[in-house]
Amino acid sequence: MQRLGxxxxxREGMWTWVLHRVSGVAILFYLFAHVVDQALxxxxxxxYDRVIDTYRNPFVGLLEIGLAVVVIFHALxxxxxxxxxxxxQGVARxxxxxxxxxxxxxxxxxxxxxAIGAHVVEEL
Amino acid sequence: MAADVTPAPLPRSTSxxxxxxxxxxxxxxxxxxxxxxxxxxxLVLLVLGHFGIMHVIDGGLDRxxxxxxxxxxxxxxxxxxxxxxxxxxxxxxxxxxxxxIDDYARTGTRRLLYQSVNAIVVGLTWALGTLTIFAFTxxxx
Numbered sequence: 001m002q003r004l005g006x007x008x009x010x011r012e013g014m015w016t017w018v019l020h021r022v023s024g025v026a027i028l029f030y031l032f033a034h035v036v037d038q039a040l041x042x043x044x045x046x047x048y049d050r051v052i053d054t055y056r057n058p059f060v061g062l063l064e065i066g067l068a069v070v071v072i073f074h075a076l077x078x079x080x081x082x083x084x085x086x087x088x089q090g091v092a093r094x095x096x097x098x099x100x101x102x103x104x105x106x107x108x109x110x111x112x113x114x115a116i117g118a119h120v121v122e123e124l
Numbered sequence: 125m126a127a128d129v130t131p132a133p134l135p136r137s138t139s140x141x142x143x144x145x146x147x148x149x150x151x152x153x154x155x156x157x158x159x160x161x162x163x164x165x166x167l168v169l170l171v172l173g174h175f176g177i178m179h180v181i182d183g184g185l186d187r188x189x190x191x192x193x194x195x196x197x198x199x200x201x202x203x204x205x206x207x208x209x210x211x212x213x214x215x216x217x218x219x220x221x222x223x224x225i226d227d228y229a230r231t232g233t234r235r236l237l238y239q240s241v242n243a244i245v246v247g248l249t250w251a252l253g254t255l256t257i258f259a260f261t262x263x264x265x
Contacts, residue, residue: 021224028217032245035210035253042259045190052188064179071175075168082161108172115180 012098016077023074030067061120068112076101076108156219163216170209194262203257210253218246 040048054060080101084090090097179185196202221242229235 021220024217024220025224028221031213031217032249035249035256039252039256041190041193041256045263048190048193052185055185064185068175068179071171075172078164079168082164085161112175112180115184119184119186 013094016080016098020074020077020081023070023077026070027067027074056119056123058120058123061116061123065113065116065120068116069109072105072108072112076105156223160216160219163212167209167212167216170205170212174206174209190263193260197257197260198262203260207254207257210257211250214246214250214253218242 037051040051055064080094080097083097084094087093178188197206222239225235225238225242229238
């Protein structure tokens with residue numbers, strides 16, 4: 001017998017909800033670290049430049065690509081949630097919105113993946 | 125006759141209900157919900173702009189150093205931009221984490237502990253970030 005499941009649980013609506021939470025927490029924790037490293041600007045120019053120099057390697061490059069992908073997902077998914085809540089067609093069109101979101105995600109991910117990916121390759 | 129039947133009282137909350145969040149406080153949750161949507165739209169613009177400039181165009185991270193930041197923050201526009209982004213991002217992220225903690229904290233004590241840590245870390249990060257942006261003195265290097 002085919003399992004139909006419920007309206008919500010276990011379907012794409014639940015998984016985007018989970019990913020929205022996980023990506024949100026990841027971005028917030030990144031932000032804490034990011035504010036601390038930028039605080040070195042007021043320690044000394046040398047301290048700041050020394051720490052930024054440690055970011056110029058393929059491993060941090062991959063993390064940077066990961067950050068871009070996570071931020072783009074969270075941004076587009078958030079916009080879809082807003083349309084779902086406020087647009088009169090939001091509920092009826094939610095399946096189509098998820099497809100549009102997926103296409104926009106792939107398009108927006110290209111520039112950072114190509115630009116940062118080029119750094120990763122040349123630093124190898 | 126059926127009209128005389130009194131419905132059974134609702135079960136009182138027990139220790140098993142500790143995962144339920146606190147009772148509603150006025151309209152706070154409504155305002156928080158609206159804030160998440162307004163700040164979310166603004167953050168999409170601010171953060172994607174920031175990420176594009178700092179990590180993607182024109183070599184990205186390659187050209188970032190103290191001198192580069194000096195040049196940017198010589199213009200007050202970018203200080204206001206960065207301060208707005210910092211403030212909105214911390215309020216948006218801090219509120220998001222507050223909702224998540226309310227969902228998963230198992231006891232009132234733990235909820236208070238996690239919410240306090242969240243509020244303190246967000247507050248300290250905001251203070252440090254604000255200091256970094258406005259105490260900065262551009263230096264020719």
